[in-house]
Amino acid sequence: MQLELSAQDAAFRDEMRTFFTTEFPQDIRDAVLQGRHLTHDQIVSSQRVLNAAGLAVPHWPEEWGGKGWSDLQRHLWHEEMQRAGVPTPLAFNASMIGPVLAQFGSQEQKERFLPKTANLDIWWSQGFSEPDAGSDLASLRTAAVRDGDDWIVNGQKTWTTLGQYGDWIFTLVRTDPDAKQQAGISMLLIDMSLDGVEVRPIEMIDGGHEVNEVWFSDVRVPGDLMVGELNSGWTIAKFLLGNERVGVAPVGATKRALATLKASAADLLDDPLTRARVAELENELLALELTALRVVAHSAGGEPHPASSVLKLQGTELQQAVSELALDLAGPGALASGADDDSPVPGWARLSAPTYLNLRKASIYGGSNEIQRQIIARTILGL
Amino acid sequence: MDFTYDDEQKALRDAVRGLANKAYAEFENRRKATADAPGFDEAQWVRLAEMGVLGLPFSEDDGGVGAGPVEIGLVCQELGRVLAPEPFLASVVHAGGLVSAAGSPEQRADLLGRLAAGEIVLAAADTSPGGRWSAAAEGVTAAQDGDNWTVTGVRDPVPNGARADHIVVSASLPDGGTGLFVIDGESVSRTDYAVFDGSRAACVQLSGTAAVPLGEPGRDLTATIATISDITRIMGANQALGVMQAQVAATNDYLRTRKQFGVTLNTFQALTFRAADMYVSLELTHSLVDWATMVIAAGTREDIADAADRVGLQVARASRHIGQEAIQLHGGIAMTAEYSVGVGTAHLDVLGQWLGGAQHHLTRLADRVADHDEVEALT
Numbered sequence: 050m051q052l053e054l055s056a057q058d059a060a061f062r063d064e065m066r067t068f069f070t071t072e073f074p075q076d077i078r079d080a081v082l083q084g085r086h087l088t089h090d091q092i093v094s095s096q097r098v099l100n101a102a103g104l105a106v107p108h109w110p111e112e113w114g115g116k117g118w119s120d121l122q123r124h125l126w127h128e129e130m131q132r133a134g135v136p137t138p139l140a141f142n143a144s145m146i147g148p149v150l151a152q153f154g155s156q157e158q159k160e161r162f163l164p165k166t167a168n169l170d171i172w173w174s175q176g177f178s179e180p181d182a183g184s185d186l187a188s189l190r191t192a193a194v195r196d197g198d199d200w201i202v203n204g205q206k207t208w209t210t211l212g213q214y215g216d217w218i219f220t221l222v223r224t225d226p227d228a229k230q231q232a233g234i235s236m237l238l239i240d241m242s243l244d245g246v247e248v249r250p251i252e253m254i255d256g257g258h259e260v261n262e263v264w265f266s267d268v269r270v271p272g273d274l275m276v277g278e279l280n281s282g283w284t285i286a287k288f289l290l291g292n293e294r295v296g297v298a299p300v301g302a303t304k305r306a307l308a309t310l311k312a313s314a315a316d317l318l319d320d321p322l323t324r325a326r327v328a329e330l331e332n333e334l335l336a337l338e339l340t341a342l343r344v345v346a347h348s349a350g351g352e353p354h355p356a357s358s359v360l361k362l363q364g365t366e367l368q369q370a371v372s373e374l375a376l377d378l379a380g381p382g383a384l385a386s387g388a389d390d391d392s393p394v395p396g397w398a399r400l401s402a403p404t405y406l407n408l409r410k411a412s413i414y415g416g417s418n419e420i421q422r423q424i425i426a427r428t429i430l431g432l
Numbered sequence: 433m434d435f436t437y438d439d440e441q442k443a444l445r446d447a448v449r450g451l452a453n454k455a456y457a458e459f460e461n462r463r464k465a466t467a468d469a470p471g472f473d474e475a476q477w478v479r480l481a482e483m484g485v486l487g488l489p490f491s492e493d494d495g496g497v498g499a500g501p502v503e504i505g506l507v508c509q510e511l512g513r514v515l516a517p518e519p520f521l522a523s524v525v526h527a528g529g530l531v532s533a534a535g536s537p538e539q540r541a542d543l544l545g546r547l548a549a550g551e552i553v554l555a556a557a558d559t560s561p562g563g564r565w566s567a568a569a570e571g572v573t574a575a576q577d578g579d580n581w582t583v584t585g586v587r588d589p590v591p592n593g594a595r596a597d598h599i600v601v602s603a604s605l606p607d608g609g610t611g612l613f614v615i616d617g618e619s620v621s622r623t624d625y626a627v628f629d630g631s632r633a634a635c636v637q638l639s640g641t642a643a644v645p646l647g648e649p650g651r652d653l654t655a656t657i658a659t660i661s662d663i664t665r666i667m668g669a670n671q672a673l674g675v676m677q678a679q680v681a682a683t684n685d686y687l688r689t690r691k692q693f694g695v696t697l698n699t700f701q702a703l704t705f706r707a708a709d710m711y712v713s714l715e716l717t718h719s720l721v722d723w724a725t726m727v728i729a730a731g732t733r734e735d736i737a738d739a740a741d742r743v744g745l746q747v748a749r750a751s752r753h754i755g756q757e758a759i760q761l762h763g764g765i766a767m768t769a770e771y772s773v774g775v776g777t778a779h780l781d782v783l784g785q786w787l788g789g790a791q792h793h794l795t796r797l798a799d800r801v802a803d804h805d806e807v808e809a810l811t
Contacts, residue, residue, distance in 0.1 A: 050436065050437065050722065050725070050726055051433065051726065052810065054810055132806075311802070312805075328798040329794060329797075331807045332720075332797065332807075333746075335809055336717070336719055336720045336746055339719035339720060339722070339723050340715055342719075342810070343435045343722070346433065346434060346435045347435070347436070359711075359712050363712060421708075425711055426704035426705065426707055426708045427704075430708065431684070431688065432688065
């Protein structure tokens with residue numbers, strides 16, 4: 050047992066920290082650190098800066114831009130980005146469809162999509178959830194029916210995050226209605242500019258437009274856009290969701306949010322109860338970060354450490370708890386959520402309520418926290 | 433950065449686990465050992481000495497092994513798993529730690545040599561009635577007459593105070609500050625009593641009791657006392673981790689096997705979700721315990737104090753969560769003295785009250801919250 054990073058890993062961390070804090074666009078970092086929503090153009094240019102430096106998709110196979118880093122190096126890269134306020138690469142591209150195509154895609158699909166996916170020349174959306182298929186994803190009903198070499202897709206997806214910016218959508222569709230639920234599902238790549246694809250915004254409790262419904266009406270999709278074998282979609286989805294859980298506990302970003310709140314609301318730290326709440330959260334974040342490091346240190350080359358399910362559960366609860374503290378500290382000023390920058394109420398206080406409301410999503414998505422408890426109870430504890 | 437044991441550490445863990453299981457895997461043996469004073473099995477104390485465990489923290493010159501905090505921590509974990517009542521934490525880590533840090537070479541060789549050999553039990557007496565985890569002596573004063581020193585006051589509770597052959601007492605010095613003194617256990621009035629987890633403590637009355645200064649006479653040792661207390665807290669956290677690991681395992685076994693309404697209890701999601709939350713608490717605590725243990729080797733006095741507060745807070749929260757849920761999910765059986773789970777919860781509370789609970793550590797952390805931007809996990 051040893052606390053210090055090896056000289057090599059320490060140098061790696063310094064290299065990351067230096068790049069993110071000195072070479073990355075400051076205006077985008079400021080927006081992230083102040084908790085503001087990023088624009089489409091900021092997200093795209095951010096990913097292109099990272100990609101140009103070889104830092105957008107380091108976890109992909111080296112052939113497609115990966116770096117062959119250790120799990121610990123990937124962890125340090127991810128943490129340093131969050132610490133510096135650098136937006137992490139768009140998850141739909143970098144963490145979801147990219148690794149899926151690299152693993153399951155045809156050579157033609159890899160060549161056609163992976164470079165543009167890494168550079169965010171294509172913005173991907175995720176077409177998984179449906180109105181009647183949430184945690185029970187395998188009950189999805191959006192159907193694809195064979196017509197010559199093509200597939201005709203009909204149905205509805207929902208909770209499609211940032212689907213208003215999507216160029217393409219990776220979609221789970223039912224291709225065999227007679228098979229057992231999981232066995233009749235395939236993954237199709239669908240161009241969102243095709244006739245019959247309609248994106249409808251969903252207005253959320255934070256007043257924002259972050260998610261959408263995506264409707265498919267007789268959309269004709271060429272057959273070469275199926276990923277992997279026919280009816281192998283469930284295997285691919287499990288692979289993708291397994292990756293999703295790895296980065297879903299934003300320890301570094303939550304630590305930064307709490308540090309920023311402490312600095313913004315410094316006057317309120319005179320209250321001993323406030324100090325106690327901050328101290329308690331800092332301690333819980335330390336325990337979470339150390340658990341993430343333990344998982345990383347034990348995962349190398351083998352099975353994931355059983356404690357990895359803890360990360361999503363506790364990571365999202367702490368993310369929510371920090372936003373709740375910000376709302377409490379904002380006091381009546383939180384009501385100024387719709388005021389503009391001329392408001393005498395500081396920005397952090399104006400953003401506190403929308404952020405708090407928005408983050409209620411964190412314990413629902415990525416496998417709800419009840420699903421995580423189910424995984425812990427069944428697969429770790431054998432209950 | 434590495435959170436794994438090396439081969440030698442694994443061998444030590446397996447050896448201590450074997451010895452601990454042989455004695456106390458059968459919980460009834462622990463009940464017997466704690467039924468009367470001194471509240472532990474003298475023969476097991478000697479067996480621990482023979483394995484080298486009692487001399488683990490001390491230098492080879494002092495008759496010890498010179499092992500590091502990771503080794504001492506894993507011994508505490510293993511003893512915690514079976515609720516071993518032998519006073520490794522109180523006598524070796526705490527009292528022995530004070531002698532090791534403050535004693536003269538002769539004092540260390542004598543006291544620690546005999547402690548490592550299992551010939552004596554030491555106790556540390558630093559708490560007076562109403563005291564609350566203060567490194568500066570309260571309630572006991574030292575007086576000097578030429579080369580002779582005496583101490584006067586009351587120390588209570590003193591863990592293992594009635595059994596101890598020698599007691600290390602903290603006392604206010606005539607010229608200010610706090611000194612440490614060794615007294616002969618036979619020379620004082622001691623009232624032995626049972627603690628609620630089966631261990632023993634005593635009220636020790638000192639009235640002009642002859643006392644030998646530990647190390648250089650008259651020197652202020654407040655900072656040393658604070659650091660040894662902090663190390664004891666971190667080792668207590670290791671012991672609590674072992675207790676909680678055993679409680680979580682026992683609870684899961686029980687849910688898998690206990691039948692009600694014709695089915696095993698793990699059929700009920702209301703119960704398995706609570707077991708999952710216990711596991712989350714346990715793993716988060718495990719991470720902080722490992723971290724704090726490593727800080728002892730790598731950090732300054734201030735780093736160790738901070739780590740003791742951080743692990744102390746986490747362990748206190750987890751002890752209540754896991755200790756309470758382990759009893760609730762078992763039901764009535766865990767309320768009985770003949771079953772390990774409920775006694776484990778009592779032991780967790782002994783550790784918390786003795787070494788400092790959540791409110792103590794949180795108060796200290798809250799005082800420092802504006803001193804830093806983020807809390808750094810890695811150095």
